[in-house]
Amino acid sequence: MNAKAIVVTSGKGGVGKTTATANVGAALAKQGERVCVIDTDVGLRNLDVVMGLEGRVVFDLIDVFEGRCKLRQALIRDKRVETLYLLAASQTKDKSALSESRMQDTVRALLDGENFDRVLVDSPAGIEAGFRTAAAAVQGALVVVNPEVSSVRDADRIIGLLEAREITEVRLIINRLRPSMVKRGDMLEVDDVLEILGVKLIGIVPEDERVLVSTNVGSPLALDDGGPRTTAGSAFRDIARRIGGEDVAYPDLDTSKGVLAGLRRLFGGR
Amino acid sequence: MFGLFRRRKTKDDLKQRLKLVLSYDRARLSPGKMEQLKRELLAVVQKYFPSEGEDLNVRFEQHADRMVLIADLPRQQPR
Numbered sequence: 001m002n003a004k005a006i007v008v009t010s011g012k013g014g015v016g017k018t019t020a021t022a023n024v025g026a027a028l029a030k031q032g033e034r035v036c037v038i039d040t041d042v043g044l045r046n047l048d049v050v051m052g053l054e055g056r057v058v059f060d061l062i063d064v065f066e067g068r069c070k071l072r073q074a075l076i077r078d079k080r081v082e083t084l085y086l087l088a089a090s091q092t093k094d095k096s097a098l099s100e101s102r103m104q105d106t107v108r109a110l111l112d113g114e115n116f117d118r119v120l121v122d123s124p125a126g127i128e129a130g131f132r133t134a135a136a137a138v139q140g141a142l143v144v145v146n147p148e149v150s151s152v153r154d155a156d157r158i159i160g161l162l163e164a165r166e167i168t169e170v171r172l173i174i175n176r177l178r179p180s181m182v183k184r185g186d187m188l189e190v191d192d193v194l195e196i197l198g199v200k201l202i203g204i205v206p207e208d209e210r211v212l213v214s215t216n217v218g219s220p221l222a223l224d225d226g227g228p229r230t231t232a233g234s235a236f237r238d239i240a241r242r243i244g245g246e247d248v249a250y251p252d253l254d255t256s257k258g259v260l261a262g263l264r265r266l267f268g269g270r
Numbered sequence: 271m272f273g274l275f276r277r278r279k280t281k282d283d284l285k286q287r288l289k290l291v292l293s294y295d296r297a298r299l300s301p302g303k304m305e306q307l308k309r310e311l312l313a314v315v316q317k318y319f320p321s322e323g324e325d326l327n328v329r330f331e332q333h334a335d336r337m338v339l340i341a342d343l344p345r346q347q348p349r
Contacts, residue, residue: 149284149288153291182281185279185281186281188285189281
C-alpha cells in the first residue's frame, strides 16, 4: 500500500480491530519498517494490553493533543521489536477530548518529525467522533470484517464513509473465517464477501484459538515465527508483506482433505 | 442421491438478505419508504393508464459499481 497512515476500522465492535492492529503493526516492524500504532479508543483503551505494554504507559494521545507532554515522551517502544512504538489512548478522558485537526498534526509529526515509515491507527467501534478522528489523517484503510451479517452490514457503512472522505486505498481483512463452516455452506465464502462489499482483499485470517492465548500474555501472535501457513499469525504476517508491496499467494485454509472450492478458485492459481 | 435431501445452504440466505438490506442502506431509504414510493408511482401510472399498474415492481439493483432504481411495469398488449 502506498498509504503511510492507515486506519484499522470495522464499524462493529468485537471483530478484531485491535488484534489486527497489534499483529499487522508488529509484523510490519519486524520486516524492517519503523511503525507507530495509535489507539484512538479514548476511555476504552486496549491496544496497550493486547501488546503487553500496559505497564509502561505514562503519557497518552490526549496528553499530546493538550500539550502536557512532547510527542516523543508519549511514544512507548515495544519490548520485542525495536522499530515498533505505541501511542496509547487516554483511559480517563472521554471522546470529547478528541480532535481531528490535532490528529492530523500528530500523524504529520510522526511521519515527518519522528521519521516513521508507517502509522497504523486503531479506530474505536462506531461511526462517531472516535472513528472520525481515527480517519482524519489517513490515506488508507484496513476494514476488518467477520463473515457474518452484522459485521458485513457495518463494514459496508464504514466503506461508504471512508470513500466519502476520499480515502482511496481501502482494503479488506476477512477475520475469523472458519473453513469447516464455509465448506458446509453455513458461512459466507471469501468471494461472497468481496462481491457484496466491492473492495479489494488484503488478508484472510482463520479463526484460531492461539489469538486469544497470545492476547492473554500480551505478545502479538505474528511475532512467533514458523508454524503452518494456516495459522492466524501467518495470515497477519502475510497481510504485512502485502502492505509492504509483496505479492503473497493465499494458502488453502482447509486443513481437511476436501477442496475449499471458493478459496481455491479465487486464489489457488496464483 | 443424497443431494436431493441436502438442506439449503444458510449462507445463500444470508447473501440474499445482505444484498437486499445493503441496497436500502446504500440508497438511504427504508423498506417502508420504498413501499410508499411504489404506491405513489402506481398512482401516477394509473392516471395515464387507468387499467394498468397492478404488476408494478420497484427495486434497487447493483449494476457494476452503480445502484440503479428499477421500476418495472409490464404493459398489457394493446390489441
